[in-house]
Amino acid sequence: METHTAKILDGKALAQKIQTELAATITESQPKIGRVPGLAVLMVGDNPASAAYVKNKEKACAKVGIASFGKHFPTQTSQTELEAVIAQLNEDERVDGILVQLPLPNHLDAVGLLHTIAPDKDADGLHPVNLGRLVRGETGLRSCTPAGVMRLLQEYKISLAGKQAVVLGRSILVGKPMALMLLEADATVTIAHSRSQDLKTITQNADILIAAVGIPGLITADMVKPGAVVVDVGINRVTDSSGKNSLVGDVQFAATADVAEYITPVPGGIGPMTVAMLLQNTVSSYLQVHNL
Numbered sequence: 332m333e334t335h336t337a338k339i340l341d342g343k344a345l346a347q348k349i350q351t352e353l354a355a356t357i358t359e360s361q362p363k364i365g366r367v368p369g370l371a372v373l374m375v376g377d378n379p380a381s382a383a384y385v386k387n388k389e390k391a392c393a394k395v396g397i398a399s400f401g402k403h404f405p406t407q408t409s410q411t412e413l414e415a416v417i418a419q420l421n422e423d424e425r426v427d428g429i430l431v432q433l434p435l436p437n438h439l440d441a442v443g444l445l446h447t448i449a450p451d452k453d454a455d456g457l458h459p460v461n462l463g464r465l466v467r468g469e470t471g472l473r474s475c476t477p478a479g480v481m482r483l484l485q486e487y488k489i490s491l492a493g494k495q496a497v498v499l500g501r502s503i504l505v506g507k508p509m510a511l512m513l514l515e516a517d518a519t520v521t522i523a524h525s526r527s528q529d530l531k532t533i534t535q536n537a538d539i540l541i542a543a544v545g546i547p548g549l550i551t552a553d554m555v556k557p558g559a560v561v562v563d564v565g566i567n568r569v570t571d572s573s574g575k576n577s578l579v580g581d582v583q584f585a586a587t588a589d590v591a592e593y594i595t596p597v598p599g600g601i602g603p604m605t606v607a608m609l610l611q612n613t614v615s616s617y618l619q620v621h622n623l
């Protein structure tokens with residue numbers, strides 16, 4: 332019997348290719364600009380997952396030739412202290428990108444801090460000015476995860492114009508900007524979320540299905556239209572019955588791969604693309620400053 336298996340959208344490979352290209356761009360621009368690009372990552376507290384992400388980002392920076400100005404603050408650091416640090420980084424000519432690693436400890440106002448980042452150094456693309464630019468279809472720094480999804484779809488020449496795209500999740504970090512980017516690419520966009528009724532009917536209509544909810548295995552094969560493109564943004568750390576830790580997405584990968592045409596793996600899908608887009612945003616701010 333013939334069995335169908337989806338093609339893999341290989342985010343890890345594309346992220347590596349993008350990083351190689353960014354390294355070449357930096358090598359070429361550095362003599363003209365007189366310095367390398369710089370990214371400041373602010374981390375508060377000692378969430379182990381955040382620490383691991385921050386370390387990954389710093390490693391990626393080193394690989395492409397971006398200087399990282401990592402700053403680690405104790406849990407009890409105040410809002411005022413952090414605002415002062417950001418104000419300083421906004422003025423620092425060696426710094427092209429600033430990122431506040433989320434989540435922050437509860438006593439801090441993450442949105443308030445975000446507002447203090449200079450929009451043109453907002454490597455995460457989450458400042459209201461950059462979100463507003465996205466709404467208006469203007470150029471600006473784009474949120475890294477949805478930008479990574481768009482770049483991956485583009486790499487595999489997946490056409491979006493006129494297609495039914497369904498985004499599961501409505502966060503500021505992923506769902507909302509994702510929907511806007513798909514709309515910009517002329518898809519017919521539906522946003523579904525935790526209050527949506529009859530999710531299965533909605534997802535079964537999707538030519539392009541983007542899962543960004545953070546619920547391991549929420550999307551089962553029967554929810555997916557045969558031939559659909561399935562993008563799994565979920566990164567969930569789970570422990571199985573034998574006590575082993577693993578990373579899984581929002582999509583039941585193996586069964587869904589039997590019905591979809593394309594699917595992203597977890598790990599190795601959108602995670603690495605997110606990091607690649609963060610570096611790309613930093614480099615684009617770096618070039619912008621010098622009109623290159």
Ligand SMILES: Nc1nc(=O)c2c([nH]1)NC[C@@H]1CN(c3ccc(C(=O)N[C@@H](CCC(=O)O)C(=O)O)cc3)C=[N+]21
Nearest residue numbers: 384430431432433434455566598599600602603605606
């Ligand atoms: N201000 C801010 N911006 C962020 O972009 C941000 C954040 N805060 N806080 C946490 C989340 C999470 N996140 C990930 C990025 C890459 C991988 C990644 O590369 N994952 C690998 C696996 C890594 C592993 O094995 O642990 C993969 O999917 O293949 C995962 C998660 C960015 N985040």
